[in-house]
Amino acid sequence: MNFESIYLKHASLVYNVALSYVQNKEDAEEITQDVFIKVYDKHHDFKGKSSLKTWIYRITINTSLDYIKAKNRKKRAAFKNRDDDALNYIGDFNHPGVLLENKENLAKLFKAINQLPENQKTVLLLLKVEDLSLKEVAEIMDKSLKAIESIFQRAKTNLKKILAETEGI
């Protein structure tokens, strides 16, 4: 399969997963670009141990998590230098797939989801936003079904706690 066909088949998947992680159109586009540049570099070496879709999911998840880490480092540096513009930009919630009537609630919900540990956040997003099955998530994350179920339960419990604390304030 050539690069253009891979892009046409998976661009929407990559963009929507990236949007779930960063909830921001501009950042999701940048992540999508980074993902496909990695795919371009490595697709000849792809050995087919997993499906192409699973492989692209993994690259997207890792690229999104790395992007967020880099952004947080930038945020800390901006805070040290009191660069208020950078701080405001990082906090943007601009998800094009969110209905207007849900925007406020989803902004609060994502603020809580963003405080979860990486693996809990990933399982929650893949199961509930991407609507993947437990088996698919287990394959992408290279874990057992039981492990995914347990991570999902912990994610739900922690999310409830964070939301309760936020609403308590």
Place this chain on the structure above:
Amino acid sequence: MENPENLLQSIKKVQPDPELYATIRQRIRDREKETTPWNILKIAAILCGVLLCIEAYIVIAPSSIETDDTIALVSENTNTLYNDNE
């Protein structure tokens, strides 16, 4: 707040900007252009290394041969002189 799981499931899938593919191809092209001078530099560095090795061989190899010859000549001459004196 509504059930968080239902809220997450209400998010619609969106299509990326159609221009995104062109941007990605452009970034790949730009990167390839950037890497070309680096490749030329690498080839130039390898050539310099090879030339240095050849030059070092030319300088060192004959001098080692000369030394052996000189030793041989001196010892022969000494013997000759010694023999002549006798």
